[in-house]
Amino acid sequence: MLDERERQIERRITELKKGAGSHSPSIFSLLSAIPELQITVDACFLSNPYATDLFMKYFQKEVLDTGKLRSLLEYYPTQNRPLASVLSPVLRVPPQNILLGNGAVEIIQALIHRFVKKKMLVVLPTFSPYYEFARPDTEVIFFVLEKTHDFRLDVKAWLRMIDQEKPDTVILINPNNPDGGYLSQQELRDMLSALSPVEQIILDESFIHFAHEDNTYHLISYRELCQEFPHLITVKSMSKDFGVAGIRAGYAIMAEEKVKQLLQNGYLWNISGIAEYFFRLFARSEFQEEYEPLRIRYIQEMQEFYCLLTKISGIKVYPSRSNFFLVELLQREAEEVAMELLIRYGIYIRGCGDKKGLEGNFIRVASRKAEENRLIAQALQQVLN
Amino acid sequence: MLDERERQIERRITELKKGAGSHSPSIFSLLSAIPELQITVDACFLSNPYATDLFMKYFQKEVLDTGKLRSLLEYYPTQNRPLASVLSPVLRVPPQNILLGNGAVEIIQALIHRFVKKKMLVVLPTFSPYYEFARPDTEVIFFVLEKTHDFRLDVKAWLRMIDQEKPDTVILINPNNPDGGYLSQQELRDMLSALSPVEQIILDESFIHFAHEDNTYHLISYRELCQEFPHLITVKSMSKDFGVAGIRAGYAIMAEEKVKQLLQNGYLWNISGIAEYFFRLFARSEFQEEYEPLRIRYIQEMQEFYCLLTKISGIKVYPSRSNFFLVELLQREAEEVAMELLIRYGIYIRGCGDKKGLEGNFIRVASRKAEENRLIAQALQQVLN
Numbered sequence: 001m002l003d004e005r006e007r008q009i010e011r012r013i014t015e016l017k018k019g020a021g022s023h024s025p026s027i028f029s030l031l032s033a034i035p036e037l038q039i040t041v042d043a044c045f046l047s048n049p050y051a052t053d054l055f056m057k058y059f060q061k062e063v064l065d066t067g068k069l070r071s072l073l074e075y076y077p078t079q080n081r082p083l084a085s086v087l088s089p090v091l092r093v094p095p096q097n098i099l100l101g102n103g104a105v106e107i108i109q110a111l112i113h114r115f116v117k118k119k120m121l122v123v124l125p126t127f128s129p130y131y132e133f134a135r136p137d138t139e140v141i142f143f144v145l146e147k148t149h150d151f152r153l154d155v156k157a158w159l160r161m162i163d164q165e166k167p168d169t170v171i172l173i174n175p176n177n178p179d180g181g182y183l184s185q186q187e188l189r190d191m192l193s194a195l196s197p198v199e200q201i202i203l204d205e206s207f208i209h210f211a212h213e214d215n216t217y218h219l220i221s222y223r224e225l226c227q228e229f230p231h232l233i234t235v236k237s238m239s240k241d242f243g244v245a246g247i248r249a250g251y252a253i254m255a256e257e258k259v260k261q262l263l264q265n266g267y268l269w270n271i272s273g274i275a276e277y278f279f280r281l282f283a284r285s286e287f288q289e290e291y292e293p294l295r296i297r298y299i300q301e302m303q304e305f306y307c308l309l310t311k312i313s314g315i316k317v318y319p320s321r322s323n324f325f326l327v328e329l330l331q332r333e334a335e336e337v338a339m340e341l342l343i344r345y346g347i348y349i350r351g352c353g354d355k356k357g358l359e360g361n362f363i364r365v366a367s368r369k370a371e372e373n374r375l376i377a378q379a380l381q382q383v384l385n
Numbered sequence: 386m387l388d389e390r391e392r393q394i395e396r397r398i399t400e401l402k403k404g405a406g407s408h409s410p411s412i413f414s415l416l417s418a419i420p421e422l423q424i425t426v427d428a429c430f431l432s433n434p435y436a437t438d439l440f441m442k443y444f445q446k447e448v449l450d451t452g453k454l455r456s457l458l459e460y461y462p463t464q465n466r467p468l469a470s471v472l473s474p475v476l477r478v479p480p481q482n483i484l485l486g487n488g489a490v491e492i493i494q495a496l497i498h499r500f501v502k503k504k505m506l507v508v509l510p511t512f513s514p515y516y517e518f519a520r521p522d523t524e525v526i527f528f529v530l531e532k533t534h535d536f537r538l539d540v541k542a543w544l545r546m547i548d549q550e551k552p553d554t555v556i557l558i559n560p561n562n563p564d565g566g567y568l569s570q571q572e573l574r575d576m577l578s579a580l581s582p583v584e585q586i587i588l589d590e591s592f593i594h595f596a597h598e599d600n601t602y603h604l605i606s607y608r609e610l611c612q613e614f615p616h617l618i619t620v621k622s623m624s625k626d627f628g629v630a631g632i633r634a635g636y637a638i639m640a641e642e643k644v645k646q647l648l649q650n651g652y653l654w655n656i657s658g659i660a661e662y663f664f665r666l667f668a669r670s671e672f673q674e675e676y677e678p679l680r681i682r683y684i685q686e687m688q689e690f691y692c693l694l695t696k697i698s699g700i701k702v703y704p705s706r707s708n709f710f711l712v713e714l715l716q717r718e719a720e721e722v723a724m725e726l727l728i729r730y731g732i733y734i735r736g737c738g739d740k741k742g743l744e745g746n747f748i749r750v751a752s753r754k755a756e757e758n759r760l761i762a763q764a765l766q767q768v769l770n
Contacts, residue, residue, distance in 0.1 A: 016467075019464070019466050019467045020464055020467070021464065021466075023464070023653065025463075025464075025467075026460055026461045026462060026463050026464075027456075027460050027461075028456065028460055028461075028462065028463055028658070028661070029463040029464075029467055042460070045460065045461065047459070049459075052455070052458075052459045055458070056455055056458070059458070064449070070437070070441055071412075071413065071631070072631050073437075073440070073441070073444070073629055073631045073632050073659070074432070074434075074437045074628055074629060074630065074631055075411055075412050075413055075427070075430065075630055075631050076411045076412075076413075076430065076624070076630040076631065077411060077413065077630075077631055077633075078410075078411050078413055078414045079404070079405055079406065079408070079410075079411075081404050082401075082404045082405070082410075082414055102487045102491075102633070102655060102657075103653075103654055103655075105653045105654055106487075106655065109650075109651040109652075109653075112650075113498075113650075113651070129653060132649075132650060133650045133651055134650065135650070239461070243459055244458055244459060245459065245460055245461040245462075245654075245658075246456070246457050246458045246459055246460050246461065246462055246657060246658025246659070247458050247657060247658070248462075248487070248654065248655075248657045264517075265494075265497075265498075265517055265518045265519065265520070266494040266498070266518055267494075268408065268488075268490045268494075268514060269488055269490060269630075269633065270487060270488075270491065270633075272487075272631060272632060272633045272657055272659070272660070273413070273630075273631025273632070274458070274631070274657070274659060275657070276413070
């Protein structure tokens with residue numbers, strides 16, 4: 001339990017959270033508002049820290065050491081279409097199907113505001129912008145994943161609901177956030193075929209770099225399916241797999257007509273100079289070759305972290321194919337545990353009290369570097385005992 | 386006239402321009418596509434280079450030297466509302482009236498897509514997104530500034546047009562882009578009073594830091610008028626006056642209800658970590674105190690540049706209260722002169738052949754540092770002789 005000094009800090013954190021809406025306040029705003037907080041591990045933040053190391057290595061060598069930083073900050077960056085051509089070879093998708101965004105969330109906003117007609121189906125729990133961004137004239141219907149089924153999507157029941165409700169747009173995140181539930185490549189392909197009457201399917205694969213179906217850990221993506229299924233839109237954040245959330249970089253693959261429609265009256269200079277550098281780097285094979293073993297190492301450490309977490313008593317860790325674990329607290333209140341972890345141990349995790357469709361006491365814990373994962377597990381154990 | 390080698394470069398530039406739509410390709414894309422180009426002065430780029438120097442000095446000291454860069458690139462930035470509170474004291478506007486944007490252009494897009502009802506009035510020539518971003522169901526009507534009146538807005542005729550056409554939205558840029566025409570504080574206040582039946586007035590003051598009514602050069606802004614005129618929306622790019630276009634930072638001041646409506650279903654994490662650092666720096670009085678003399682120095686050098694340009698024969702330089710000059714070529718073709726300046730002298734200026742509402746051979750020349758301005762004037766003189 002927290003003492004009086006800690007209670008005071010808790011009240012200030014609660015205040016700050018109100019300002020951040022249904023998202024966690026950034027570590028940046030936390031630390032600038034409450035400087036006496038000591039954050040040891042940010043396990044709220046769903047990113048691969050090894051990838052950040054790699055990016056910083058290139059950035060140091062190619063931007064800082066060469067004196068090129070000023071030009072990235074001073075000059076107007078390149079527009080969307082020429083950058084799409086830079087990304088086309090590495091994504092193996094024609095440039096006219098690519099839209100770059102100021103974070104995936106800018107594109108999610110565009111899709112939901114511009115392309116949803118009347119009704120969309122969202123699977124719960126989810127990344128909240130998928131329903132919060134709905135226009136006032138859009139009806140949002142929910143398909144709720146069952147805790148008793150480990151949050152696995154019951155594909156048949158879901159397809160039945162689509163058949164009955166006839167939404168024009170359906171949204172899937174794979175692996176899903178916040179539970180990490182995963183649909184295999186075979187399942188997804190079958191679903192896409194069954195979904196042909198739906199006008200558009202938004203498939204968010206922001207966490208797909210962490211998914212794995214076997215221990216070859218080969219990189220999975222459905223973005224190339226946009227050619228086969230023209231109503232499929234894949235959305236991809238770069239913040240998670242490349243650990244560069246502050247840069248704001250994401251993209252989506254969709255029908256040429258849709259890209260054209262969006263660029264026709266918007267999205268000018270929406271990619272900053274630093275994000276442009278990142279995208280150009282991402283497109284280079286030497287970077288991809290260095291990144292790949294770091295991606296696999298991170299997945300393997302995630303799996304070790306899962307084992308560590310499952311040994312802690314008083315919790316249930318749900319199966320995940322992503323870089324975070326949804327953890328149910330069987331005897332304690334979630335926000336209370338989150339606060340104690342943060343204030344006393346400097347471990348920042350996400351309490352899921354505000355996650356729609358999630359009944360019970362849940363926290364979401366991101367996997368970080370192996371040594372940080374050990375600190376998270378230790379602190380959680382101590383708080384719960 | 387260009388020789389064969391130069392002609393080849395010209396063809397590649399023309400190709401690149403197609404990809405950039407109605408905006409100039411960035412110096413970045415120019416140089417990466419055509420490495421044999423040597424750009425000495427980017428006089429296409431409308432920014433205060435002394436302000437960039439100042440920003441870089443702070444960035445070096447506070448971000449690079451302290452090792453804080455990684456956290457700006459790695460972590461999620463702060464959301465719009467808490468950042469609005471940071472800006473509120475320096476803007477002297479309540480936080481609930483402030484929206485921060487990924488560049489002013491993101492906000493321009495939001496305003497035109499979300500708040501224009503059926504009909505909007507745009508003054509020509511203008512910054513093209515003001516009409517290009519119109520929704521397909523919006524009627525855009527134009528009020529064309531007359532060359533014979535030095536592109537000064539005929540306020541009476543403009544008010545008459547509003548009275549007849551009854552647009553729900555009117556757009557003004559002050560000083561105007563690309564001619565630098567300026568409406569005084571008294572004129573603007575009178576117009577705002579006369580415009581009360583219009584639902585909203587979008588006033589873009591992205592170049593207002595360069596405006597001046599006398600040689601005290603005091604900083605002018607109309608943003609505080611949003612309290613007095615609730616239908617007024619002021620838009621502000623930070624790229625020009627602070628010389629940080631690559632960072633993508635802008636804001637707008639508007640009725641609380643409008644900010645609420647936009648943030649309710651969008652604009653999550655739209656400010657990058659670097660832009661957040663910039664906004665927090667901008668809000669500090671020590672930065673403002675160092676910036677102010679650089680702003681005035683830049684205006685004074687702009688005025689000297691105007692004198693230099695007016696001495697060149699074969700051109701007419703239109704009066705401007707901003708950091709650029711609209712120059713009419715009386716005997717030569719504009720794109721031809723722009724190409725020769727770029728390819729032979731490394732001087733990048735903007736040909737205005739694609740500017741709607743501008744009949745004749747016009748180029749737009751930005752004012753840079755004094756020594757660069759001399760290079761621009763010299764090269765222009767040589768090309769024209």
